[in-house]
Amino acid sequence: MSFITTYPNDFKTDSINIDSVLLYNFNISMDTTISGEGIIPGSKYSMVSVYNPSSNVKFNNIIYSFKGVYITKKKDIIDEDSTYNHVFLIECVNYNLDKYLYISLPVYPSNTDTELNTLFTSSTYILKDLNLFIPIDTNFYSYKTTGINDKVTDVILFKTSNLKIKDMALTDSPTPSVISVPLTISKEPPTKVSMISNTYGENDIYIDCQPVDESQQDTVIKMITSYEQIYNFVETIIPFLVIFGLLYIILYYKPGTKL
Secondary structure (H helix, E strand, O other): OOOEOOOOEEEOEEEEEEOOOEEEOOOOOEEEEEOOOOOOOOOEEEEEOOOOOOOOEEEOOEEEEEEEEEEEOOOOEEOOOOOOOEEEEEEEEEOOOOEEEEEEEEEEEOOOOOHHHHHOOOOEEEEOOHHHHOOOOOOOEEEEEOOOOOOOEEEEEOOOOOOEEOOOOOOOOOOOEEOOOOEEEEOOOOEEOOOOOOOOOOOEEEEEEOOOOOOOOOOEEEEEEHHHHHHHHHHHHHHHHHHHHHHHHHHHOOOOOOO
């Protein structure tokens, strides 16, 4: 699927897996402030109180910073699962590319107030560990749409989570648009990493190769360690040293000269 123009949507899934790589790290505590309904009408939006320069998510070789969270009843449906009424959306942005990504998590009903109720009823709130919101060992779906903010936006979908909330007075979801092209699931779950960057370590160099249209395309990542670099250098330079030594002997030492 290239991209669609609607949100929310009603999807069916298939058994095909795709190489979608999702890395995340939300280890920094961040202050959030309630900011109306954001760009999703009838929702509640809490955004970072100050500009966040951190790299928090990497998806399909694009790095994003955490910007805010939504609680909404405008929910995507996967395989007719409607056991939840709310969706928790983690909003991330790449400021240089003006490109957005949303991580969508189902939120199940609770008879009592939960942390999410506190988050979206407090004027300010400290998100201490957003990593705990991401399901571990759970593969994810993804699609692209212009239906959220008129930009081609990536949406990451999880079918399950451990999030709960007591019902909030939000606008009910409209009837989702039925999408005929099925969603495919990632081959691997998302990975929590110690740091998001273009490289993974000081001793490694990573070369990322990807087509211009990253939708549904495989990513080829070749790793070259520092030890391999040294070995390759030595392997290349030794023949030149041998040749140079022979030329030196031939040019500077005549026959009969004692060495």
